Amino acid sequence: MKSHTSLAKFIHWTFTLLYAYGIFKQVEDLNELQDTSLLNFEIIFAVVFLILVLVRYSYMKDTPALLGAIDEIPKGHLFIAKTVHRLVYFSLIMLPITGLLIAGLFNLKMGGLEMAIAIHEFSAFLSYVVIGLHIGASLYSRLKGEGMWNAMVPVWQESGKKNSKLVLRLENFEHKIYEKVEKFIK
Numbered sequence: 001m002k003s004h005t006s007l008a009k010f011i012h013w014t015f016t017l018l019y020a021y022g023i024f025k026q027v028e029d030l031n032e033l034q035d036t037s038l039l040n041f042e043i044i045f046a047v048v049f050l051i052l053v054l055v056r057y058s059y060m061k062d063t064p065a066l067l068g069a070i071d072e073i074p075k076g077h078l079f080i081a082k083t084v085h086r087l088v089y090f091s092l093i094m095l096p097i098t099g100l101l102i103a104g105l106f107n108l109k110m111g112g113l114e115m116a117i118a119i120h121e122f123s124a125f126l127s128y129v130v131i132g133l134h135i136g137a138s139l140y141s142r143l144k145g146e147g148m149w150n151a152m153v154p155v156w157q158e159s160g161k162k163n164s165k166l167v168l169r170l171e172n173f174e175h176k177i178y179e180k181v182e183k184f185i186k
Helices: 006-024 028-036 036-060 075-108 111-142 148-152 165-185
Strands: none
Touching: 006 036, 006 111, 006 148, 028 036, 028 075, 036 075, 075 111, 111 148, 111 165, 148 165
């Protein structure tokens, strides 16, 4: 079974921790940015975050989607997975860019701050949604025993394909969705 490289796993899980830290330490009130040391920290964090996202993307962009799958993946499934991954990267790139824009506009006391904040908040919301979808799809794949979980997650390894009545019903429903997606993208 194919698996991600140790470096890919390290980047994925290290970045996951960095993202979680960014969420929990976020600035709640713009007036906090009047503290120069906090403003400088936020700028450095955003630049490092952006660089790491771009490094991660450049390293992972040529990796096949749904690596480790036991069965052949329907085109509709690949389309959905690639779309979610692209939206994850888009939101994770927009977060530091808009954060830097907010810091610059705030520091220079320029207009457009409300728009920058709105785009930043939308990027954060989008990241929650698409990362939630990614996690949910990963857990669902793990439930079905498709092999993709083992390719990226070092714990709670799958033992093989599950063929319970529930999984078979879910897969039938799932394949109907993939067929509709495939018709849509043709």
